[in-house]
Every structure is written in C-alpha cells, then in structure tokens.
Amino acid sequence: MRSVRVLKAVEDIRNSFLSYPLWLSLGWQDVKQRYRRSALGPFWITLSLGVTVVMMGVLYAKLFKQDIRFYLPYLATGMVIWSLISTMINESATVFIQAEGIIKQIPMPFGIHVLRMIWRNVIIFFHNMLVVLAVMVFFRVNPGWNIFLFPFAVFLIVLNGYGVGILLGILGTRFRDIVQIVASIVQILFFVTPVMWTASSIKNKIWIIQSNPLFHVFNIARNGLLGGAIPWHSWGVVLLMTVLGWGLAFRMLVRYRARIAYWL
Amino acid sequence: MSTYIKAENVCVDFPIFNAPHRSFKKNLLRVATGGRISSEAGKGVSIRALDAIDFEVREGERLGLTGHNGSGKSTLLRVLAGVYEPTTGTIVVRGRIASLLDISIGMDFEASGLENIYLRGLLMGLPRQVIRSKIDEITVFSELGDYIEMPVRTYSSGMVMRLAFSIATSIEADILLMDEWLSVGDADFVKKAEDKLKSLISRTPILVMASHSPEILKEVCTKVMRLEGGRVS
Numbered sequence: 001m002r003s004v005r006v007l008k009a010v011e012d013i014r015n016s017f018l019s020y021p022l023w024l025s026l027g028w029q030d031v032k033q034r035y036r037r038s039a040l041g042p043f044w045i046t047l048s049l050g051v052t053v054v055m056m057g058v059l060y061a062k063l064f065k066q067d068i069r070f071y072l073p074y075l076a077t078g079m080v081i082w083s084l085i086s087t088m089i090n091e092s093a094t095v096f097i098q099a100e101g102i103i104k105q106i107p108m109p110f111g112i113h114v115l116r117m118i119w120r121n122v123i124i125f126f127h128n129m130l131v132v133l134a135v136m137v138f139f140r141v142n143p144g145w146n147i148f149l150f151p152f153a154v155f156l157i158v159l160n161g162y163g164v165g166i167l168l169g170i171l172g173t174r175f176r177d178i179v180q181i182v183a184s185i186v187q188i189l190f191f192v193t194p195v196m197w198t199a200s201s202i203k204n205k206i207w208i209i210q211s212n213p214l215f216h217v218f219n220i221a222r223n224g225l226l227g228g229a230i231p232w233h234s235w236g237v238v239l240l241m242t243v244l245g246w247g248l249a250f251r252m253l254v255r256y257r258a259r260i261a262y263w264l
Numbered sequence: 265m266s267t268y269i270k271a272e273n274v275c276v277d278f279p280i281f282n283a284p285h286r287s288f289k290k291n292l293l294r295v296a297t298g299g300r301i302s303s304e305a306g307k308g309v310s311i312r313a314l315d316a317i318d319f320e321v322r323e324g325e326r327l328g329l330t331g332h333n334g335s336g337k338s339t340l341l342r343v344l345a346g347v348y349e350p351t352t353g354t355i356v357v358r359g360r361i362a363s364l365l366d367i368s369i370g371m372d373f374e375a376s377g378l379e380n381i382y383l384r385g386l387l388m389g390l391p392r393q394v395i396r397s398k399i400d401e402i403t404v405f406s407e408l409g410d411y412i413e414m415p416v417r418t419y420s421s422g423m424v425m426r427l428a429f430s431i432a433t434s435i436e437a438d439i440l441l442m443d444e445w446l447s448v449g450d451a452d453f454v455k456k457a458e459d460k461l462k463s464l465i466s467r468t469p470i471l472v473m474a475s476h477s478p479e480i481l482k483e484v485c486t487k488v489m490r491l492e493g494g495r496v497s
Binding site: 014021022025026028033035037046101102103105106107151258261262263 | 268278279342345346347348363365366370371374375379382383386387388389391395415
C-alpha cells in the first residue's frame with residue numbers, strides 16, 4: 001500500500017508541472033481579477049511599492065545613518081524579495097482551502113493549486129521588479145556578472161515555494177489555526193531578517209542572524225542584483241533548505257494526499 | 265478497452281474535528297437522516313457517509329442513485345469522480361469522466377464569457393485547441409450572441425446558467441456524472457437543453473445520476489440503487 005501512495009505522490013507532483021496550461025491561466029486570471037476595472041491594473045502593485053521604497057529609503061537612510069546611494073537599492077531589492085517570499089508563505093497555508101470548490105468537484109494534482117499560487121506571485125514579482133530596475137538605473141548600480149546568478153536565486157526561491165506550499169497547505173487544511181500562526185511568524189521574520197537593516201551593521205553575535213535561513217535567501221538574491229563577492233556558503237544553505245523542504249513536503253504528500261479532500 | 269465501474273466494499277468516513285463528542289443524551293436523540301455518526305476512543309468523531317458499497321456498472325448502463333438527503337448520493341458521485349479516495353475498499357473506474365456535479369464551478373464573473381469558456385475547458389482538462397474549436401458551438405447554443413465578449417457579471421442569472429450548461433455539455437466523455445437532472449433557462453431553452461442533454465447521454469457509454477424524482481429515474485436509468493444512511497438498501 002505504501003508503494004502505491006509513494007507512486008501517487010510522485011505522479012501528483014509530475015502531473016502538476018505538466019498541467020502548466022491550467023495553472024498558468026488560473027494564476028494569470030487571479031491577478032487580472034484583482035485589478036479588473038482599475039485603470040493601472042497590476043501596475044498599482046509597482047506604484048505602491050515604489051512609493052513605499054522611496055519614502056522609507058529616504059527616512060531610514062537618515063535613521064540608520066546610511067548613504068542613500070547604497071541604502072535605497074538595498075531596500076528596494078529587499079522589499080521586492082520580501083514581498084514575494086512573505087506572500088507565498090502566507091498564501092501557502094490557505095492554498096487548498098481557497099481551492100475547495102475545485103478540489104471537491106474535479107480531481108486534479110494538488111500541486112496545481114500550489115503552482116497557481118506561485119505563478120500569481122511571480123507575476124506580481126515581475127511587476128515589482130520594475131521598481132528595482134528604476135532604482136538601479138537611477139543610482140547606476142552595476143551588478144556585473146552576478147546578474148546571471150539572479151535568475152537562479154529566484155528559481156530557488158520559487159522551488160522552495162512549492163515545497164512550502166505543499167507542506168503548509170496540508171497542515172493549514174487540517175489545522176485551521178495554522179493560518180494565524182503562519183501570519184504571526186511571517187511578521188516576526190520581517191524584523192529578524194535583513195530586509196530593511198543591513199547585517200553588517202551588527203558587529204558581534206552574527207551567528208544569530210546567520211542561523212535564520214531567510215538571511216541566506218536574501219543574501220543570494222541581493223548579491224545577484226547589487227554585485228559583490230558571491231556568497232557561496234549562502235547558496236549552499238539555500239540548496240540544502242530546498243532539498244530538506246522538498247523531502248518533508250514529499251513525505252507529507254505521500255501520507256496525507258488522499259486526506260486533503262476529506263479535511264476541506 | 266471497455267468502459268466500466270466496479271466498486272467493492274467502498275467505505276467513506278469523514279472526520280469531524282469540531283464536533284463535540286457524543287454524550288448519552290445525544291445517543292438517545294438519534295436523527296433519522298444522514299450517515300452514521302460514530303466516535304472511537306482517541307480518534308475523534310467521524311461520519312460514515314458510505315458503508316460497504318458494492319456495485320458494478322457496465323458499458324451502456326445508466327445507473328440512478330436515489331435516497332434521502334444525506335444518504336450518500338453526492339458522496340458516492342464524488343468518489344466516482346475521484347475527489348474522495350475511499351477510506352477502505354476499492355473502486356476501479358475505467359474511462360474518461362465528465363462531472364456535471366456543479367456546472368458553474370470556476371466561473372469568474374469579472375471575466376468575459378469567452379474567457380470563462382477557456383477557464384472551464386482547461387479545468388476539465390481540455391487542451392486549448394480543442395476548446396477553441398468548441399467556442400462557436402457553445403456561443404450559438406447558449407444564445408448569448410455578442411454578450412459572449414462581455415463580463416459575466418453583466419449577465420442575467422439565466423444567461424449565466426445557459427453559458428455554464430452549454431460549456432459543460434459540450435464535453436465528450438465515457439462516463440457522465442450528474443447530481444439531479446440539469447434543467448436551465450426559460451421554457452424554450454429548457455426544451456432545447458433537455459434535447460442536448462439526452463443526446464449527450466445517448467452518446468456516453470455510462471451515466472451515473474443522483475435524483476429524487478422517480479419519473480426521471482424511470483425514464484433515463486436502466487437500473488436504480490437506493491441508498492439509506494450510506495448503505496445500499
């Protein structure tokens with residue numbers, strides 16, 4: 001019986017990726033639906049992030065006594081990556097609950113609902129990237145060859161999103177308190193991760209910061225956009241995290257895949 | 265390879281996480297409808313929606329399901345659709361399934377009729393080219409005309425149902441699942457829809473339909489299974 005369940009979980013994951021026409025459309029539809037009948041459409045996301053980054057950048061550069069030419073690009077990249085990661089984590093907990101209508105009518109790989117959620121956040125991410133692009137051009141930030149590492153960093157973030165989506169999705173469906181717990185944890189993560197502040201401003205006890213896996217995610221993504229020495233150890237940590245996350249997600253999927261519909 | 269359905273000893277138990285454990289008083293006040301509510305020590309409350317169901321449907325057969333509210337008809341249809349994997353027992357379904365359980369599933373009211381045809385088609389697992397080839401047929405049948413380009417929120421409720429019906433019935437499959445006989449639209453459309461549904465059913469090897477109406481069951485089905493409290497009676 002176990003081997004059947006393993007096989008079904010493998011097929012679920014494989015077929016979810018193969019059903020790309022479906023999740024690409026659904027994810028795109030989600031974004032369109034949110035901004036339908038508004039003149040700017042999804043560029044509202046770009047605009048609101050742009051305003052936030054400029055306002056906060058000017059203020060916090062003063063507060064943290066940082067050079068604005070360094071701090072604004074740093075903050076812009078941080079905010080864009082943060083909004084991708086935090087929304088994905090938050091939406092993971094409700095990913096199957098949101099799809100209840102479909103799940104209870106049409107059987108399809110559960111991964112499709114996760115990929116739909118990821119795709120809609122990737123679309124928003126690309127809209128947000130315009131802010132980063134503008135800031136980088138304005139301050140003449142040259143990432144050098146590191147820019148070629150950036151797509152891989154985003155790919156790893158998204159790949160982690162799939163694992164987290166399955167994992168938190170299943171947990172959130174079974175235990176409805178997970179949604180609130182996750183929301184609180186994400187809020188705390190915002191403050192303990194160098195999104196707004198720089199890790200270099202902390203002189204000692206650096207290991208506390210380094211033990212936060214998100215620190216390394218930001219490290220590799222920012223490095224791709226802002227340049228500098230390649231943080232290979234962070235790449236290692238993120239890769240390890242991806243493997244562990246997928247392993248855990250796979251185990252959950254094997255065990256509880258057939259129960260998800262029952263819990264809805 | 266012929267189309268068939270074979271269910272052996274199929275049981276479905278729904279866990280109820282927020283239900284209070286059964287007390288003696290509740291034991292006395294037994295309700296007559298619904299599945300059997302049970303609670304095992306340490307396992308929480310669960311409802312046995314289907315209890316040891318055995319049946320077989322072969323090509324050409326039209327199976328009707330009947331029974332009270334909560335007798336397990338819809339749950340059984342969902343088991344056949346593949347939504348619920350049986351808690352115990354096995355079910356073998358050979359053939360492509362089209363589920364007409366909720367024909368307006370996945371409808372986006374801000375999107376146009378056309379976009380909704382694509383969305384619904386993709387949800388039912390059709391490739392884009394196939395959906396494109398069905399658009400004219402769906403538009404004509406639903407009598408929506410130029411409204412097909414308009415957002416669905418501008419439709420009357422009758423128009424929405426006509427669109428949903430036209431999309432759902434344009435899909436060919438080996439096994440058709442239906443919860444109650446579909447009837448939509450005004451007097452003229454009802455007749456047209458009925459003809460379309462009948463011709464779809466006549467082309468489909470297997471039909472499984474739940475209904476409360478003895479007349480419809482008698483007219484459409486070749487055999488009827490009566491469910492009571494999740495059991496075949």
